[in-house]
Amino acid sequence: MESFNVPSRDEVSANNQTIFDNLKSQVGFVPNLYATFTYSENALGDYLTLAGRKSSLTNKEKEVVNLVVSEVNNCNYCKAAHTAIGKMNGFTEEEILEIRTGEASFDAKLDALTKYVKSAVINRSKPEQSTIDAFFAAGYSKENLVDTILLIGEKTISNYLYGSAKFPIDFPEAKELESAAV
Structure with missing residues (x-):
């Protein structure tokens, strides 16, 4: 194309x-x-x-959502942009790569967020109940859940635009994952 x-x-x-x-x-x-x-x-x-709306999620949590959604949707533009933004928000390259796989073993709360987002996107709005339960058990609220869903939608919009328009990537390209298990 x-x-x-x-x-x-x-x-x-x-x-x-x-x-x-x-x-x-x-x-x-x-x-x-x-x-x-x-x-x-x-x-x-x-x-x-x-x-730019206000959110109950921290900047790091927002980047977790952005990275997972962009990986599941295989949006090279957004993976590149949010790798750069993730680093600006304190994640290391290794942590970003792990987040993109759908895990965050370095932080239990972010791990629950990562797994919920991956399940919600892969299962097209119907996440596994165990990921919802783990999300709340990790300390997230119903407000956090709604804000996470809004962010999934926002990132999906940009992923779809790139997927259809294939404009040039103007951020350093994100590393490919070793495993294709996303």
Whole structure:
């Protein structure tokens, strides 16, 4: 499949140019994922609103969700982006690779989150009851569960956009997993 051209600032609407300018000042650049959302007039603003919402999850927990969803959906763009963001949030390369397999043996609470997310995504919204029970037993609340589900949805949106548009990856590529057992 041919990849989508990534729209430049000059090729997007005035509203999206403002968003581009804000992203450039906050992040330093406009990631290709975000630029590709501008094929729709409102999609980038809507996606950033969803992505920027308040959450009961910590930044590390959010990256666990992002990494697991992106691995299960085999989104090379999001695996690359969230490997970089995961490192900025304190995970080591080894921890990130383990999270992507669906485990986090280095932290019992994150392990329960990782296993729940993997089961929810693989089983298309119907996680194994044992992963829900372990999620709550690890200390997560119903609010955390709802916020986790919202984040799974948000990450699935970006995974689907990359899967269909195949725009260039503008982050260092993520290492491949040794095992294909995801």
